[in-house]
Amino acid sequence: VFGKMQNFIAVKDATTNKTYMHTPHISGGTTTNPNIVGVSTYDARRMGETPFILLSALFGFTGFEVETGNSFFADPAAVSAHTNSMKINDYFQKIHKRNSLDDKGMRLISTVHIGSKWNNAAWNGKQMLYGDGDGIILGSLAGGLDVAGHEMTHGVIENTTDLIYQDESGAINESLADIFGAYGEMYATGTVDWDMGEDIYTPNIPGDGGLRSLSDPTSVRLSTTYLPSGHYPDHYDDRYLGTLDRGGVHINSSINNKAAYLITDGGTHYGVTVQGIGRTKAEKIFYRALTLYLTPSSGFKDMREAAIQASRDLYKDRNGQPSPETAAVIAAYDAVGVP
Ligand SMILES: CC(C)[C@H](Cc1cn(Cc2ccc(C(=O)O)cc2)nn1)C(=O)N[C@@H](CCCCN)C(=O)O
Ligand SMILES: [Ca+2]
Numbered sequence: 001v002f003g004k005m006q007n008f009i010a011v012k013d014a015t016t017n018k019t020y021m022h023t024p025h026i027s028g029g030t031t032t033n034p035n036i037v038g039v040s041t042y043d044a045r046r047m048g049e050t051p052f053i054l055l056s057a058l059f060g061f062t063g064f065e066v067e068t069g070n071s072f073f074a075d076p077a078a079v080s081a082h083t084n085s086m087k088i089n090d091y092f093q094k095i096h097k098r099n100s101l102d103d104k105g106m107r108l109i110s111t112v113h114i115g116s117k118w119n120n121a122a123w124n125g126k127q128m129l130y131g132d133g134d135g136i137i138l139g140s141l142a143g144g145l146d147v148a149g150h151e152m153t154h155g156v157i158e159n160t161t162d163l164i165y166q167d168e169s170g171a172i173n174e175s176l177a178d179i180f181g182a183y184g185e186m187y188a189t190g191t192v193d194w195d196m197g198e199d200i201y202t203p204n205i206p207g208d209g210g211l212r213s214l215s216d217p218t219s220v221r222l223s224t225t226y227l228p229s230g231h232y233p234d235h236y237d238d239r240y241l242g243t244l245d246r247g248g249v250h251i252n253s254s255i256n257n258k259a260a261y262l263i264t265d266g267g268t269h270y271g272v273t274v275q276g277i278g279r280t281k282a283e284k285i286f287y288r289a290l291t292l293y294l295t296p297s298s299g300f301k302d303m304r305e306a307a308i309q310a311s312r313d314l315y316k317d318r319n320g321q322p323s324p325e326t327a328a329v330i331a332a333y334d335a336v337g338v339p
């Protein structure tokens, strides 16, 4: 689960005489202009999410130096957060030619051990935060490569379309975070996996999937944080219309997640058959839709139109007929009932 020891540099801070992890990471980019993206990982020493985010906003606090000491075994949560951020950055660099989260080479900052047994991870507008989990429902969230991808994609979204984190635009924001979290993990591991957080979910129960499923959202019970019961929806007609979870941003995201799954791997859903086009095409369509066509208030219908237009740009219609790629996008959004 935890990142293996990687060749990161343990930097000794002369003043505190403590070492912490810092990696001037050369990632991707062109041979003539390698983009050096700094990577720094810190320890919150169980400071709660709220006080941490407050200190971060007020003083730019990032946490304390990671105690690596001279022991060979550094803090595994810190190692995982550190190396996972590098892997996801490589994904955006190599696949989408994006130079870090802001496309300007911004430093990748992670802080681990947020809160006490905190069953969550978050993006605070500036960096990734990881809880240790309670060891029952979740293990250390830094161990999830798709979790890092999810949080870092929030950073990409904030630096591109900045979808309003509420109701339908919030659900699209959440969905794109799950989608690029999944794509980034699949790219880095070379294996297909449509679960979110499977590496950290119920650490004592192997093989029971993750917190959310992109391939079959209804197969996972809704997490108690967002709704007391029920399942994630896989059709627009079943979308949540209440006020919990900022209007169901982590609930209705599953509708667009299902569409992305169908576009990528294909399938028949509520009687509509989609011929999948594979991740290498689907990820380009979603990235282009996010960066060129979506706006902050975009909802599901806009997401459908943006994906169709992005696909048409990349995979031209032929004699008036949509390409197989565009046909897949249209069929997938038909299948999940987005008009
Ligand atoms: C990225 C992903 C691993 C994480 C998943 C997550 C974690 N939680 C808390 C949680 C976990 C497990 C349960 C359960 O009963 O089984 C309930 C709630 N709810 N969702 C997640 O989705 N976090 C949110 C955090 C939102 C902001 C937190 N203030 C996000 O990044 O959007
Ligand atoms: Ca996964």
Ligand SMILES: [Zn+2]
Pocket (backbone or CB within 6 Å): 150, 154, 174, 177
């Ligand atoms: Zn999220």
